[in-house]
Amino acid sequence: xxxxxxxxxxxxxxxxxxxxxxxxxxxxxxxxxxxxxxxxxxxxxxxxxxxxxxxxxxxxxxxxxxxxxxxxxxxxxxxxxxxxxxxxxxxxxxxxxxxxxxxxxxxxxxxxxxxxxxxxxxxxxxxxxxxxx
Amino acid sequence: xxxxxxxxxxxxxxxxxxxxxxxxxxxxxxxxxxxxxxxxxxxxxxxxxxxxxxxxxxxxxxxxxxxxxxxxxxxxxxxxxxxxxxxxxxxxxxxxxxxxxxxxxxxxxxxxxxxxxxxxxxxxxxxxxxxxxxx
Numbered sequence: 208x209x210x211x212x213x214x215x216x217x218x219x220x221x222x223x224x225x226x227x228x229x230x231x232x233x234x235x236x237x238x239x240x241x242x243x244x245x246x247x248x249x250x251x252x253x254x255x256x257x258x259x260x261x262x263x264x265x266x267x268x269x270x271x272x273x274x275x276x277x278x279x280x281x282x283x284x285x286x287x288x289x290x291x292x293x294x295x296x297x298x299x300x301x302x303x304x305x306x307x308x309x310x311x312x313x314x315x316x317x318x319x320x321x322x323x324x325x326x327x328x329x330x331x332x333x334x335x336x337x338x339x340x
Numbered sequence: 341x342x343x344x345x346x347x348x349x350x351x352x353x354x355x356x357x358x359x360x361x362x363x364x365x366x367x368x369x370x371x372x373x374x375x376x377x378x379x380x381x382x383x384x385x386x387x388x389x390x391x392x393x394x395x396x397x398x399x400x401x402x403x404x405x406x407x408x409x410x411x412x413x414x415x416x417x418x419x420x421x422x423x424x425x426x427x428x429x430x431x432x433x434x435x436x437x438x439x440x441x442x443x444x445x446x447x448x449x450x451x452x453x454x455x456x457x458x459x460x461x462x463x464x465x466x467x468x469x470x471x472x473x474x475x
Contacts, residue, residue, distance in 0.1 A: 217459040223452065224452050224455070231449055303376055304366070322352050322353060325345045
């Protein structure tokens with residue numbers, strides 16, 4: 208019985224994971240561009256810098272992942288961005304993610320989004336709606 | 341394209357599981373063995389304290405999820421632990437509504453990844469899969 212329930216709900220679990228990780232990712236973008244929420248770290252952000260580029264990726268892919276539109280492509284970009292973030296920002300400080308709070312988050316995002324490239328959006332998504340039509 | 345990607349899904353699920361397991365395991369090791377550096381909050385760690393129990397769950401659960409043994413059960417406990425960490429231990433909501441503001445992003449993400457693993461299981465590269473093949 209448990210196995211049946213589980214099998215039936217796994218796709219919805221995937222959508223839930225996608226929505227939550229998308230929302231969390233979107234927040235990094237909104238914090239950089241809309242000051243929502245306002246974080247002092249981004250006050251001195253300069254345009255067309257690395258962090259600016261990161262903000263664009265976070266904003267767009269975060270929004271796409273949240274609604275589940277073009278999930279594999281968005282997840283590919285987001286995962287790649289987090290790999291770059293890890294190796295340019297965190298790895299020089301320490302290779303062990305536990306020593307750099309923020310580094311573990313980048314690794315986690317990277318692998319979650321990497322999985323979403325393969326797993327797709329699940330049933331609660333615009334991708335699924337479009338496919339039905 | 342989609343079919344090709346879908347074919348590799350069980351393996352990629354295992355990769356995700358192993359990475360999350362290792363990250364989680366490392367926070368358990370840090371709490372109990374002060375490795376690679378001591379964690380200030382866990383300086384006087386005892387078994388029957390909030391942080392002691394959390395460390396145990398991270399050690400045992402992290403190891404189980406890394407090798408993919410009893411993944412569903414371990415992930416269920418770990419997902420719960422992260423929820424407790426977010427709401428009660430670190431009391432994140434008191435520090436701001438949005439996770440990016442209150443510093444709880446990692447906890448939320450861990451919580452939901454483990455919740456997904458409860459449903460999705462271990463994937464193809466795991467002890468669970470090995471055991472299933474034998475029986």
